[in-house]
Amino acid sequence: MRLFVAVELTKAMRYELYRMEEQLKQMSFGGRFSPMENLHITLHFIGETSDLAGAVKAVTEGARCIRPFELQLGEYSSFEKNGSRLSHCTVKGDLEELCRLYESIQCAMSDFGFPRERKRFVPHITLGRSVVHDELVDAEMKKFKVTTGMRVSGITLFESRREKNGMVYIPLHREKFE
Numbered sequence: 001m002r003l004f005v006a007v008e009l010t011k012a013m014r015y016e017l018y019r020m021e022e023q024l025k026q027m028s029f030g031g032r033f034s035p036m037e038n039l040h041i042t043l044h045f046i047g048e049t050s051d052l053a054g055a056v057k058a059v060t061e062g063a064r065c066i067r068p069f070e071l072q073l074g075e076y077s078s079f080e081k082n083g084s085r086l087s088h089c090t091v092k093g094d095l096e097e098l099c100r101l102y103e104s105i106q107c108a109m110s111d112f113g114f115p116r117e118r119k120r121f122v123p124h125i126t127l128g129r130s131v132v133h134d135e136l137v138d139a140e141m142k143k144f145k146v147t148t149g150m151r152v153s154g155i156t157l158f159e160s161r162r163e164k165n166g167m168v169y170i171p172l173h174r175e176k177f178e
Helices: 011-027 052-063 095-111 135-142
Strands: 002-008 040-048 069-081 084-093 124-129 149-152 154-163 166-176
Touching (some): 002 052, 002 166, 011 124, 011 135, 040 095, 040 124, 040 154, 052 095, 052 154, 069 095, 069 124, 069 135
Antiparallel strands (some): 002 154, 069 084, 084 124
C-alpha cells in the first residue's frame, strides 16, 4: 500500500481552499487540481510499503510530546518543479511547532526503518499540479484573501489509492497530541 502522514484540514479550511482553486481553474489554461476532500498538509511521504504496523508505530512515536497548535491559510503561490508548475497555498501560524512536528515525524520514521525526507520542509497545501498560467495569474491569485484557521490537535496516516476517478486518500490511523 502507498502511505503518507499529514495534517488533516477542517471542512471550513478545505472549502476556503476549494474556492481559491476554483478561481485558479477559471484563470489558468489547465492542470490537475486536487479534489476538495484530498486537501491536506503533507508531513511525510512513505510510499509503497507492506509495513502498516511499523508506520502506525512511527506516527504514534512522532506525535509524542507535540502540543496542539494553530495554523491559518496564507496566500496563493506557485513554483516550477520538473518543468511544470505546482500551485499551492502557503501556511501561517505556529510554524515553529509545525516544523517541530515535521522533524519528530522524520526521526520516528527513520527509527522504524522508513527513509527520511531529503528535501527541505516548506509547509503548503497543494491545489494543483502542472497548472498552466502566467505571472499575471500569479499576481491576481495573490489578491485572493483567506482568513480561515484551525487548531491542529493530531496527525493522520493515509493510504493513497488510485481509483478510476483519480486518487483517493483513506485515513488509516489518527494520532492525537497530548
